[in-house]
Each structure stands twice: as structure tokens, then as C-alpha cells.
Amino acid sequence: MSQDFDNAAKGYDETFTNTKIGKQQRQVVWNYVDQILSDSPKSILELNCGTGEDARHFAESGHNVIATDISRKMLTITKGKCQTLDQVTTQVLDLTNLPNLDQQFDLIFSNFGGLNCLDRDQLKRFAEWSLKHLKKDGSLVLVMMPRDTLIEKWYRKYKGDNNSIELRQSNQPTAVNVDGQAVHTYFYNPKGVIELFANLNVAQIKATGYVPSYWSEHRLEGLLLGLDLFFNLISLSPKYGDHFLVHFHK
Ligand SMILES: C[S@@+](CC[C@H](N)C(=O)[O-])C[C@H]1O[C@@H](n2cnc3c(N)ncnc32)[C@H](O)[C@@H]1O
Numbered sequence: 001m002s003q004d005f006d007n008a009a010k011g012y013d014e015t016f017t018n019t020k021i022g023k024q025q026r027q028v029v030w031n032y033v034d035q036i037l038s039d040s041p042k043s044i045l046e047l048n049c050g051t052g053e054d055a056r057h058f059a060e061s062g063h064n065v066i067a068t069d070i071s072r073k074m075l076t077i078t079k080g081k082c083q084t085l086d087q088v089t090t091q092v093l094d095l096t097n098l099p100n101l102d103q104q105f106d107l108i109f110s111n112f113g114g115l116n117c118l119d120r121d122q123l124k125r126f127a128e129w130s131l132k133h134l135k136k137d138g139s140l141v142l143v144m145m146p147r148d149t150l151i152e153k154w155y156r157k158y159k160g161d162n163n164s165i166e167l168r169q170s171n172q173p174t175a176v177n178v179d180g181q182a183v184h185t186y187f188y189n190p191k192g193v194i195e196l197f198a199n200l201n202v203a204q205i206k207a208t209g210y211v212p213s214y215w216s217e218h219r220l221e222g223l224l225l226g227l228d229l230f231f232n233l234i235s236l237s238p239k240y241g242d243h244f245l246v247h248f249h250k
Helices: 006-017 020-037 053-060 072-081 120-133 150-158 190-196 221-233
Strands: 043-047 064-069 088-092 105-110 134-144 174-178 181-185 201-209 243-249
Touching: 006 020, 006 072, 006 181, 020 053, 020 105, 020 134, 020 201, 020 221, 020 243, 043 053, 053 064, 053 072, 053 088, 064 072, 072 088, 105 120, 120 134, 120 190, 190 201, 190 243, 201 221
Parallel strands: 043 064, 043 105, 064 088, 105 134
Antiparallel strands: 134 243, 174 181, 201 243
């Protein structure tokens, strides 16, 4: 069966992973996660792994990764990227139909918005499932898209696109166009996520960046990245970010 992100798989690295802003945001995530993983090899369950950029990074640091996604096309790219790395295995896993795995992990990890495909009830079920599949002292690191993202809001206002400004505030799914496929997307601020994951302890919440990746190579990119630096300096709330990272501890 074809999945929402199948169309996006081929061009995903070009339009997101390899853009200056995409790379910058991923580096913020790696800097944080590398520091919680430390040196000894850890077991990682990666959810919605996409094209496997993170799986490759963690495996190259010596960790064992089960990289999962609902899209077989994404997983094919992950397999290709990680073919020389024995520590990476791939598996189809649908976050809306969570299987019981007979293993617990040091880290369960979801990067860049895969969990924004879940509604509140599904996210709550995911929180319970995570608790069960984390080792004692294990970490759950999620990177998601907030409701109150600032720069996109300003941009839409500037374009006079008033209807879509408040779309992220809705509890109804927003149909986001992903390479021609309308993907149902739900936006959450950090506070809303923490409420749903009350069974775990919050260790950190931070913005991974405030500028959406589609500004890469735009003539305003430099200016916006300057603004990003400023927002970081003043520790502007992660709810205004393009994505935010939340780290839970069991
Ligand atoms: C924006 S991409 C993020 C990919 C990757 N984590 C990264 O860091 O680049 C979102 C991913 O979520 C996956 N996804 C969407 N719905 C899913 C579901 N119900 N179960 C598992 N993966 C899903 C998509 O196939 C896609 O690969």
C-alpha cells in the first residue's frame, strides 16, 4: 500500500536533509542526543526514520539502531545509506498501529515531525507504549512541530494568507501538502506534549531552530539565520521554533 510520504522519499534529502537550515537543525539534535548517549554502545529504536540520516549518524558512533518508518520507499533509501553499517536494521512500523516488541531500548527517538502525524489519542497511546519499551533510565527524544511557530506565521501574515495563520491552532488535522499528497498533520506546543507524556520525566525542552528549511538559499536566509542566533541568545520559547526537541527520561 502506498504511504503519505512515499512521493517525498526521492527528493527528501535534497529539499530538507541537505539544505543549510535542515543540516543546522539536525546538528542541534545530534549535539544534544550524542551527549545523552555517551561513548558506550546503546540500543536505539528510531521511529519515522525517513531517509536514514540519523540512523547512519548513530551507527557510525557505534550504536545499534533499529530504523523504522511506515514508508517502504523511505526505508529503501535508509537501507542504501546504511548498507555498510551492520549495526542498522530496518523495519516497517506504523505509529498508529504500534506492535509489541520483545525488546527494551536505551533510546527511543523520533526526529523532525513524524509524530505530528498522530492525533492526541494516538500520541497518548504512543506515550504508554514508549514507557513499556524503554529500559530503566532510558530516554525518549522527540522532535516535533509546534503550534506557535513564529517565522512561518510572520511570513503568512506578510503574504496576506490570513486563513492559514491559525491552521496550526486547530484540533482538527491540517492537510499539509507533501509532494502532492495531503498529509493530515497535528501541531503541538511543548506544554501539550508534556501533558500527554505525564508518565515520564521531562529532562529538556529546546528549539532546534526558528527558521523553516524552505528559506534555505533565499536572499533573506542570512538575515533570518541572524535572527535565529538572536532568538537562541535570548532563549526564546521553543514553542516559537520551527521544531522543538523534548527529552523524557524513564
Ligand atoms: C518529515 S519526515 C522525517 C524523517 C526523518 N525522521 C528525518 O529526520 O528526516 C516524516 C516521516 O514520518 C513518517 N511517518 C508518517 N506517518 C507515519 C506513521 N504513521 N508511522 C510511521 N512513520 C510515519 C514518514 O513516512 C516520514 O518518513
